[in-house]
Amino acid sequence: MNTGETFEARRLDTPLDKMMRRHAGRRSRTYTDRKRGRYILARPAGRRRDDLAFDATLRTAAPFQRQREELKKRNRVAFAVRPSDYMRKVRVRRAANLVLFLVDASWSMAVAERMQATKGAILSLLNDAYQRRDRVGLITFQRDRATLILPPTNSVQLAEQALRDIPVGGKTPLSAGLDMAYGILKREKMLHPDVLPLLIVLTDGAGNVSMGHLPPLEEAHYLAERIAEEHIHAVVINMEHAAFDQGLAQELANHLKAPCYNLTDLRAESLYYTVRQEMQSTALKGLEDKR
Structure with a gap:
């Protein structure tokens, strides 16, 4: 045949x-959980603490800085970040x-x-x-x-x-x-x-x-x-x-x-x-x- x-x-x-x-x-372009690929946006990290998006995390925490004056004094920091602020990178790569x-x-x-x-x-x-x-x-x-x-x-x-x-x-x-x-x-x-x-x-x-x-x-x-x-x-x-x-x-x-x-x-x-x-x-x- x-x-x-x-x-x-x-x-x-x-x-x-x-x-x-x-x-x-x-x-084909696909989202990937690996720490490779182009960073295109960020989403709440939840329980995951790997591959954090520092820029997005800082933007999330910024509106709460006045409310965290006590926390900043206690920890002697100029900018206070809580785990609830953590943002994780979303990446895409060719597959x-x-x-x-x-x-x-x-x-x-x-x-x-x-x-x-x-x-x-x-x-x-x-x-x-x-x-x-x-x-x-x-x-x-x-x-x-x-x-x-x-x-x-x-x-x-x-x-x-x-x-x-x-x-x-x-x-x-x-x-x-x-x-x-x-x-x-x-x-x-x-x-x-x-x-x-x-x-x-x-x-x-x-x-x-x-x-x-x-x-x-x-x-x-x-x-x-x-x-x-x-x-x-x-x-x-x-x-x-x-x-x-x-x-x-x-x-x-x-x-x-x-x-x-x-x-x-x-x-x-x-x-x-x-x-x-x-x-x-x-x-x-x-x-x-x-x-």
Whole structure:
């Protein structure tokens, strides 16, 4: 099976995209708890005493100096600061995106068309990521297991080799795929705390193989909820034909707290731009979650 048609990635002309692309290199801006990054504002420190913003702390304490004359005399200081005045720095830094594709490689859907579109989109993302330090990975699931076809990488050469021959056929171990994706993304977040992960699940949602004692779909939905609890932004792309759609992909998306796209006429380019828009949404969500 070939690797699908690739194409030159164009820039998306949106306000968020302009903000993210103002400089070369890491594309997405995210709040960080590390003492690195640009100091942009300050918030009350609460119980935290690290990385204090002295300028903001002094401004907070300034209106109370007349009320603290006794405190200043007692401590022999010209300016009195209390713990309630402490302000902590809020920093932003450029963070890399990680896009992990989880693809159903069973015979439950139009495998050849889906695989060709997915391969083309991944290679196009990698070409775009080469200069911007994004990484892309690929997991497939079929028969009785999930397989990590492409570990997170920004190497176009490795991707081309991994995508050349992807096995297809057999049953649909959806929960095994979700479990592997969960493990990889959780590990990536531990190794790279500021990474912005995006999980793209291409499936009809019809899992029929369990890893444990739970029924297949119940097990898959449980794992989807664990992924959502990790605040991992996900997208489900429903690959079932509209005439046979039982709503299982949408049900999976509900448990992932993710949008579900019905792309009946899927091409590599449409998948690519869907992913690009969701990466922008991931960056914005990362900024909001860390406020």
